[in-house]
Amino acid sequence: MRDNVVNTNIIQLKPNFLWFLTLTYTMVIVLANWFDPRLIKILGLTTDAGTLIFPLTFLLSDLITEVYGYKHARRAIWCGFLFNALFIVYGQLVIHMPSPDYPTNNQMFDTLLATNIRIIIASGISYLISEPLNSYVMSKLKIKMQGRFLGVRFISSTVIASGVDSFIFSVIAFYGVMSNVNLFYLILTMWFIKVLIEVAGLPISIRLAKKLKQTEKLDIYDKNTNFNVFKLDTKYVENDNAFQKIET
Numbered sequence: 070m071r072d073n074v075v076n077t078n079i080i081q082l083k084p085n086f087l088w089f090l091t092l093t094y095t096m097v098i099v100l101a102n103w104f105d106p107r108l109i110k111i112l113g114l115t116t117d118a119g120t121l122i123f124p125l126t127f128l129l130s131d132l133i134t135e136v137y138g139y140k141h142a143r144r145a146i147w148c149g150f151l152f153n154a155l156f157i158v159y160g161q162l163v164i165h166m167p168s169p170d171y172p173t174n175n176q177m178f179d180t181l182l183a184t185n186i187r188i189i190i191a192s193g194i195s196y197l198i199s200e201p202l203n204s205y206v207m208s209k210l211k212i213k214m215q216g217r218f219l220g221v222r223f224i225s226s227t228v229i230a231s232g233v234d235s236f237i238f239s240v241i242a243f244y245g246v247m248s249n250v251n252l253f254y255l256i257l258t259m260w261f262i263k264v265l266i267e268v269a270g271l272p273i274s275i276r277l278a279k280k281l282k283q284t285e286k287l288d289i290y291d292k293n294t295n296f297n298v299f300k301l302d303t304k305y306v307e308n309d310n311a312f313q314k315i316e317t
Contacts, residue, residue, distance in 0.1 A: 138289030203230030
């Protein structure tokens with residue numbers, strides 16, 4: 070009976086680095102969407118410039134999910150979405166404001182900030198599907214693998230979520246703008262680069278995850294979590310924290 074009472078105690082999280090991870094995640098989302106309209110070519114592969122930085126969002130959400138739990142990753146996802154929306158809305162408001170009568174560089178600035186509505190819609194839809202999916206896969210694999218094979222879980226969640234993200238974004242943003250063949254290669258290229266960056270950063274992300282667990286004294290398992298993306302609950306019970314059970 071006493072054990073049941075302990076297991077239902079709410080964990081009062083006082084993390085030191087969760088705020089920084091959430092802030093960094095949000096900034097990466099804003100930067101990635103800013104550069105999405107710019108197509109680039111690297112080693113013969115064509116992709117959008119946002120692809121080079123966007124994989125960091127999967128890495129950061131993986132870290133948040135692994136250490137602090139899906140609920141906190143979900144909150145970070147909504148922070149990223151809301152601040153990116155604020156950035157876009159304010160940018161559109163600014164470029165439609167009247168300019169002074171004397172010469173300025175406003176036209177150049179307005180051209181830079183002008184955003185294609187298809188890009189905005191594509192980014193929003195792909196983001197709200199792929200990011201929660203990434204954290205969901207991480208959470209479920211953690212339980213299934215009993216916290217082992219961290220690298221496998223990082224890669225698996227990224228492969229699935231980045232594939233979904235690349236497909237949805239590319240189809241909505243560029244279908245009809247380029248040939249179907251080029252669109253197909255664009256999707257594969259974006260997917261490949263995102264996974265490649267995740268693999269390249271794996272030694273750092275694994276070490277960082279282990280360090281965070283030790284520093285924060287947290288290792289959350291989402292055994293009873295409601296994965297509804299619209300839920301904003303961030304509370305966990307003591308039984309969800311495997312690190313505490315190991316320590317005690």
